[in-house]
Amino acid sequence: xxxxxxxxxxxxxxxxxxxxxxxxxxxxxxxxxxxxxxxxxxxxxxxxxxxxxxxxxxxxxxxxxxxxxxxxxxxxxxxxxxxxxxxxxxxxxxxxxxxxxxxxxxxxxxxxxxxxxxxxxxxxxxxxxxxxxxxxxxxxxxxxxxxxxxxxxxxxxxxxxxxxxxxxxxxxxxxxxxxxxxxxxxxxxxxxxxxx
Numbered sequence: 001x002x003x004x005x006x007x008x009x010x011x012x013x014x015x016x017x018x019x020x021x022x023x024x025x026x027x028x029x030x031x032x033x034x035x036x037x038x039x040x041x042x043x044x045x046x047x048x049x050x051x052x053x054x055x056x057x058x059x060x061x062x063x064x065x066x067x068x069x070x071x072x073x074x075x076x077x078x079x080x081x082x083x084x085x086x087x088x089x090x091x092x093x094x095x096x097x098x099x100x101x102x103x104x105x106x107x108x109x110x111x112x113x114x115x116x117x118x119x120x121x122x123x124x125x126x127x128x129x130x131x132x133x134x135x136x137x138x139x140x141x142x143x144x145x146x147x148x149x150x151x152x153x154x155x156x157x158x159x160x161x162x163x164x165x166x167x168x169x170x171x172x173x174x175x176x177x178x179x180x181x182x183x184x185x186x187x188x189x190x191x192x193x194x195x196x
Contacts, residue, residue: 012124018074019086019121021063026072027056029081033109042146044171062089070105073112073121083108085121087129087138094169098182101139102129106152118152126156130190137186143168144179157193158183 012019033039034047034055047055062069070088074081085106090096104125106118129135140158142149144165153160164182171178 010128012128013076014120014124016076017082017117017121018072018076019124020072020074022056022059022069022072026081027053029109030056030084033081033083033107036110038110039107042143042149042177044175044177058091059084062091071125073106073108073117075112080111081109082112082117085118086125087133092169096141096169097166098139098164101137102133102135104129104138104140104156106149119155122152122156126185126190127194130187135187137184139185140183141166141180143177144181145176150181150183153183156185157189158185159189 011021031047031049031052034052035049037046040046059069063071066089068087070084071086072081073083073085083106085108086104088103088105090099090101090103104122106122108118112118126138129138140149140153140156142153150160161182161184164184166180166182167173167178168180
């Protein structure tokens with residue numbers, strides 16, 4: 001995966017959202033979000049403060065290396081931390097079957113659910129990925145039982161590649177969250193949808 005200059009990840013404002021790079025002040029919002037059982041329903045467990053601090057360090061490091069690290073979503077009117085959404089480069093200890101890749105992903109506090117925020121922010125980052133970074137493909141994946149996230153992927157025009165569904169390498173065998181579904185969006189399909 002080629003490194004991408006940090007100045008290519010913009011701050012983007014919409015009527016209700018600010019999409020931006022991670023800053024030190026975002027740690028507390030991340031800690032609280034990752035400790036919420038509702039948010040973490042489709043993850044193996046809620047995250048301790050130490051786990052979230054490590055995640056924060058990884059996000060900051062990816063931001064420097066690639067120019068993005070699944071950026072922050074902030075409520076424009078209040079400045080409240082809503083969660084994260086955007087492009088990221090998965091870096092698990094074991095590679096995913098479809099690595100190398102750029103993933104679009106999201107995680108939000110419950111107060112942001114049901115308001116179309118994941119879709120709004122994701123569309124902006126898909127445009128950035130295909131039109132600015134000139135990526136050929138963006139993927140997304142989630143536990144096979146996480147229908148809410150799958151519906152967002154479908155609304156974004158992503159297509160499930162059932163032949164590439166996989167067992168997540170960090171989830172133990174037999175765990176109900178281990179099986180994951182993979183969705184893909186090619187540059188060609190993105191442009192068709194945009195111009196169609």
